[in-house]
Amino acid sequence: MDTSPNLPDQSFRDHLATVDARGRRKWVFAQKPSGKWYSLRTYISLGFFILFFALPFVYVDGQPLFLFNIPGARFIIFGKVFWPQDFFIFGLTMVTFIVFVILFTAAFGRLFCGWVCPQTIFMEMLFRKVEYVILGDAAKQRLARNGTRTAGWRFRVALKHVVFFLLSFIIANNFLAYIIGVRELGRIITEPLSQHLGGLSAILIFSGVFYGVYAFFREQACTVVCPYGRLQSVLLDRNSMIVAYDHKRGEPRGRFTKQKDSGLGDCIDCFQCVKVCPTGIDIRNGTQMECVGCTACIDACDHMMEKTGRLKGLIRYASENGIANHEPLQYTMRMKLYSGLLGVLVVILAALLVSRKEVDATIMRTPGMLYQERGTDSISNLYTIKIANKTIRQVPLQLRLEDAAGSIQIIGGNVIPVRKEEEGSGNFFVILPKQAIRSRKTVLHIALYEGNNKLDVIRTNFLGPQPDSE
Numbered sequence: 491m492d493t494s495p496n497l498p499d500q501s502f503r504d505h506l507a508t509v510d511a512r513g514r515r516k517w518v519f520a521q522k523p524s525g526k527w528y529s530l531r532t533y534i535s536l537g538f539f540i541l542f543f544a545l546p547f548v549y550v551d552g553q554p555l556f557l558f559n560i561p562g563a564r565f566i567i568f569g570k571v572f573w574p575q576d577f578f579i580f581g582l583t584m585v586t587f588i589v590f591v592i593l594f595t596a597a598f599g600r601l602f603c604g605w606v607c608p609q610t611i612f613m614e615m616l617f618r619k620v621e622y623v624i625l626g627d628a629a630k631q632r633l634a635r636n637g638t639r640t641a642g643w644r645f646r647v648a649l650k651h652v653v654f655f656l657l658s659f660i661i662a663n664n665f666l667a668y669i670i671g672v673r674e675l676g677r678i679i680t681e682p683l684s685q686h687l688g689g690l691s692a693i694l695i696f697s698g699v700f701y702g703v704y705a706f707f708r709e710q711a712c713t714v715v716c717p718y719g720r721l722q723s724v725l726l727d728r729n730s731m732i733v734a735y736d737h738k739r740g741e742p743r744g745r746f747t748k749q750k751d752s753g754l755g756d757c758i759d760c761f762q763c764v765k766v767c768p769t770g771i772d773i774r775n776g777t778q779m780e781c782v783g784c785t786a787c788i789d790a791c792d793h794m795m796e797k798t799g800r801l802k803g804l805i806r807y808a809s810e811n812g813i814a815n816h817e818p819l820q821y822t823m824r825m826k827l828y829s830g831l832l833g834v835l836v837v838i839l840a841a842l843l844v845s846r847k848e849v850d851a852t853i854m855r856t857p858g859m860l861y862q863e864r865g866t867d868s869i870s871n872l873y874t875i876k877i878a879n880k881t882i883r884q885v886p887l888q889l890r891l892e893d894a895a896g897s898i899q900i901i902g903g904n905v906i907p908v909r910k911e912e913e914g915s916g917n918f919f920v921i922l923p924k925q926a927i928r929s930r931k932t933v934l935h936i937a938l939y940e941g942n943n944k945l946d947v948i949r950t951n952f953l954g955p956q957p958d959s960e
Contacts, residue, residue, distance in 0.1 A: 506713055507770040507780055517635065518709055519628040520618065521765040525789025534605060535615035542608075546667035546675075553882050558668055564911075570843075571880045571911055575850055579842050586835040593828035595718075595725040597821070599732040603718065604783035609703075609711050612661070614768055614784065617654060617704040624650045628765070654705045655697065662696035709769045712782055719779040726777070728810040729820050733783050735763075735774045735805050736813050743774075746798050756800050763787035763805060773805060849885055849908070849945045850878045851938055856917070861953050869954045870899075870921045877915065879908040885940050889918060892935035892947060896922035920952060927954040 508516050548555040550569040557566035565572040565580075572579065594602065603610055624646050625631050634643050667675045670689070678689035703711055712719065726732070740757035747754070757774065764772050766786040771778050773787045791805040811817045856872040864870050879885050886905040889898045899919040900906060908914035920934065932952040938945045 507772075507778075508709065508713065515710075516770065518768065518770040519632045519635075520768045520770075520786075521628040521762075521790075522618075522622055523766045523786040523789045525792060527785035527789050531605060531785065532615060535611045538606065538608075538611050539616075543664055546664060546672045551882050554671055556668060557671055559670060561669075570846075571882065573850075573878055573880055575878060576846065576880075579839070579846070582835065582839050582842065586832065586839055589828060589832045589835060591718075592725055593825060593832055595722065596727065596730055596828060597825050599726060599730050600718070600722065600781065600783040601731070603712065604733075604785060607782070609716075610768075610782055610784060613704055613708060616657065618768075620653055620657070621650060624653065651705060655701045658700035658704065659693070659697045661700050662693050665696055665700075666693055709780075713769055713780045719782075722777075722779060727822070727824070728814075729822050731807055731809055731819055732777055733773060733781060733785060733788060733805065734777070734808045734810065734813055736803070736808070737774070737776075738813065740774070740804050756795070756804050758794065758798060760794050762790040762794055766790045777810070847946055848879075848881045849887070849938065849940075850880065851887075851946060851948060852876045853936060853948050853950045855951070855953065861955065862919075864921055867924055868921050869924055869927060870919045871952050871954075873918055873920060873950070875906065875916050875918065876913065877906065877908045878913050879910060882910050884908065884910050885945075887914075887916075887945075888939040888941075890937045890939060891920070892937050894922060894932070894934055894952075895926050896920060898936070922952060922954070924954075927952075930954065930956055 508518055510516050545556055546554065553569055553571070554566055555569055557564065559565065563574045565576075621631075625634070639647075663675060663679075666689075675689075678686040678693070683690055735757075740755040742753070742755055743757040743759040744752065744754035746758040746760075763774065764770075764787075766789070767773065768784060768786065769780040769782060771780045773781065785807075788805050788807075792802040795802050795804055809817070809819050812819060853873055853875050856874055859872055862870045862872070875889075877885075877887060885908045887908055888905050889900060891898060897920075899921060901917045901919070906914060906916035906918075920936070922932070926932075930953070932954060934950050934952050935947050936950060937947050
């Protein structure tokens with residue numbers, strides 16, 4: 491992307507803001523922001539925490555509302571059970587999600603990262619706030635780190651890490667509840683540990699990962715690991731909405747003065763925007779990979795503009811064209827094409843979800859067997875049926891011929907019982923009168939019923955003698 495013409499030195503783009511010339515990490519002591527954007531993010535974060543911690547406990551008809559059991563290849567979304575047979579739906583969902591990310595980023599930049607990304611929310615709205623309470627503000631933390639560390643300070647640091655691990659342990663338990671279910675998690679917690687060594691190991695591993703990320707790795711997860719920041723270079727254009735510094739209004743920078751004709755811009759070079767940045771960048775350098783769009787710099791700058799009697803919005807949500815040419819945010823042709831493609835994918839995905847079969851069955855003639863003669867006037871074929879019951883109820887499955895004169899004889903009873911959320915199988919004969927057989931292979935349609943409710947119709951072939959052989 492283009493950079494500000496008033497900033498010819500672009501060497502800052504050759505290295506991360508959190509790494510010094512020797513390649514050593516520079517610890518970020520982010521100053522606590524305040525302002526309307528930070529308050530709004532706090533409210534949104536509270537909603538996120540409520541949803542994150544409450545959803546595993548929400549059950550519908552005895553099933554969790556959401557479950558992502560990857561080891562067991564079983565997923566429940568809004569109470570609907572998805573099996574490996576439905577993975578094509580997940581594939582299409584992932585394609586739809588990728589297109590959505592492209593469209594959303596092209597239009598709104600890294601709005602997701604700053605407002606609803608779990609990494610940002612947990613780091614900035616939970617762990618960093620706990621850190622402020624225990625260790626004090628950023629200035630106190632910086633002084634203690636660079637100066638003499640007293641016994642009291644060491645105790646507070648130890649307390650911080652204990653609290654961080656406890657929070658990570660709670661998050662890990664809740665995260666695992668999305669995978670194995672809250673009831674199975676309850677058994678791991680309440681039953682003897684020897685019966686759930688695997689589950690306990692998973693909890694400890696997740697706890698260790700979360701603790702390591704939020705206590706030590708922190709913003710590096712966004713600037714080093716997450717590929718989304720690097721994708722900005724190809725997803726953003728000059729019409730994308732970003733957190734931007736108005737260099738036309740702010741440059742040249744200089745110390746605050748009440749003189750009206752000083753020849754300076756509105757930026758008083760107070761570095762407040764840098765001090766509050768959780769990734770340690772200077773937003774005045776232009777669009778950068780490390781920026782997560784958290785708006786902390788907007789609040790800090792607006793506060794200084796208000797104190798100096800200047801207009802707010804020196805740093806604001808805008809596009810590069812909006813800054814350079816005073817143009818409003820535009821819905822470009824590229825965004826329209828992405829929207830159209832996204833709309834098509836959403837319609838296809840919705841149609842697949844609506845038409846998805848709750849009972850999926852496959853019927854095959856028993857291999858290696860020919861037809862059987864039944865008396866002098868009938869022919870039978872032996873079939874095997876395999877059924878996947880994706881519902882949360884037991885299904886007593888009945889079989890009926892749709893468009894042929896004949897009957898179906900289920901081996902072992904009148905129905906094939908299939909337990910909820912399980913697979914079942916059975917064998918049955920299809921019996922046709924000889925006069926109904928007019929070719930070597932006869933196409934049949936077998937309907938699957940649960941009571942009077944038709945669930946599906948399956949096409950198969952019936953093997954019989956040649957008509958002229960009779």
